[in-house]
Amino acid sequence: MDAFMLIDNHNRKINYLRLAVTDRCNLRCNYCMPSEGINFSKNDKLFTIDELTRLSKIMVEMGVDKIRLTGGEPFVRKDLMVLLRQLTTLDGLQDISITTNATLIGPYIDELKELGIKNINVSLDAINRETFERITRRDQYDTVHNNLIRLITEGFNVRINFIALEHQNIQDILPILELMKHYPVSVRFLEEMPFNGGSKKFNTIAWDYKRILEHIQSEYPEIEQLESPKTSTSINYKIKGHAGTFGLIPSFTRTFCGSCNRLRISATGDVITCLYGKPKMNLRTLMRNENAEENVKKEILRAVGSRAKTGFEAQEKHTGVFDSSMTSIGG
Numbered sequence: 001m002d003a004f005m006l007i008d009n010h011n012r013k014i015n016y017l018r019l020a021v022t023d024r025c026n027l028r029c030n031y032c033m034p035s036e037g038i039n040f041s042k043n044d045k046l047f048t049i050d051e052l053t054r055l056s057k058i059m060v061e062m063g064v065d066k067i068r069l070t071g072g073e074p075f076v077r078k079d080l081m082v083l084l085r086q087l088t089t090l091d092g093l094q095d096i097s098i099t100t101n102a103t104l105i106g107p108y109i110d111e112l113k114e115l116g117i118k119n120i121n122v123s124l125d126a127i128n129r130e131t132f133e134r135i136t137r138r139d140q141y142d143t144v145h146n147n148l149i150r151l152i153t154e155g156f157n158v159r160i161n162f163i164a165l166e167h168q169n170i171q172d173i174l175p176i177l178e179l180m181k182h183y184p185v186s187v188r189f190l191e192e193m194p195f196n197g198g199s200k201k202f203n204t205i206a207w208d209y210k211r212i213l214e215h216i217q218s219e220y221p222e223i224e225q226l227e228s229p230k231t232s233t234s235i236n237y238k239i240k241g242h243a244g245t246f247g248l249i250p251s252f253t254r255t256f257c258g259s260c261n262r263l264r265i266s267a268t269g270d271v272i273t274c275l276y277g278k279p280k281m282n283l284r285t286l287m288r289n290e291n292a293e294e295n296v297k298k299e300i301l302r303a304v305g306s307r308a309k310t311g312f313e314a315q316e317k318h319t320g321v322f323d324s325s326m327t328s329i330g331g
């Protein structure tokens with residue numbers, strides 16, 4: 001086996017990289033950051049497109065075969081398509097996916113198609129305009145809905161990420177399933193996590209995956225659980241008569257940690273081996289110095305060599321509450 005293969009200290013193979021390309025965003029989702037935003041990084045603290053490509057290549061050489069671009073909002077980076085084009089040339093990279101709020105993707109849909117990028121996760125937590133605007137604190141409802149429908153009808157493999165937020169969007173859970181009834185999409189309901197820039201603190205959540213499921217079952221008693229890959233974070237179901245599926249992601253309850261196959265690199269180069277842990281190290285300087293490739297490989301191996309087994313174990317090492325925002329972690 002290659003000495004640089006990414007296998008953690010619990011013998012889990014890591015083949016999935018979530019790479020944040022920026023921490024900036026044009027929305028201000030209230031579960032993600034405060035209304036004034038966070039202290040966004042200066043440009044020189046962000047990787048350049050060339051650095052992101054080189055880093056991705058290094059990771060692919062270490063066994064990564066799936067990269068998801070995230071952020072912040074990936075499409076606020078004007079040069080995102082340059083990166084995507086370069087990623088499509090990496091041998092061994094089988095899946096390039098994007099997580100987006102779908103506000104800015106419109107002009108790039110044709111090019112994405114041409115590049116063969118198929119998997120797009122759209123974050124959408126409301127089907128009602130007022131609810132959407134209250135949550136995102138921005139007036140982008142029509143653009144997002146138009147882009148979402150375009151992506152679906154153009155044949156992309158679309159998954160909608162919907163965070164169940166008490167007192168905010170619970171009333172939209174059943175309607176979004178009904179609205180998507182005839183579309184081949186997966187609507188995934190996520191538990192809220194405490195990464196919102198510290199503006200809201202909580203230790204329990206009212207809407208965990210079991211409660212979301214009960215709520216859905218009250219309207220749709222005929223649901224069937226589907227087989228999911230071992231490393232999947234979602235428990236997936238089919239509703240009789242619906243073209244698509246829905247999923248539950250216990251991101252707060254953390255039922256899936258044991259088979260975690262992912263590594264995160266933030267837009268500023270932090271290596272995050274667990275969402276609930278502190279960054280293990282930063283790659284920015286290493287990437288900018290001599291022998292970058294070898295040194296980055298060594299350091300990443302070191303980071304995955306001391307990985308917490310579960311999010312609960314990672315959390316134990318945290319003192320106090322979480323004050324980071326998903327916009328810098330990448331989700």
Ligand code: SAM
Nearest residue numbers: 031032071072073099100101123192193326331
């Ligand atoms: N801006 C893009 C978007 O919203 O899709 C990509 C970055 S966003 C940080 C990635 C994912 O993290 C989104 O699906 C978002 O809903 C999720 N997210 C952000 N804050 C969260 C929180 N506090 N709990 C759970 N998920 C969160």
Ligand code: SF4
Nearest residue numbers: 025027029032072101
């Ligand atoms: Fe922006 Fe995504 Fe965070 Fe919403 S969830 S504020 S779209 S980074």
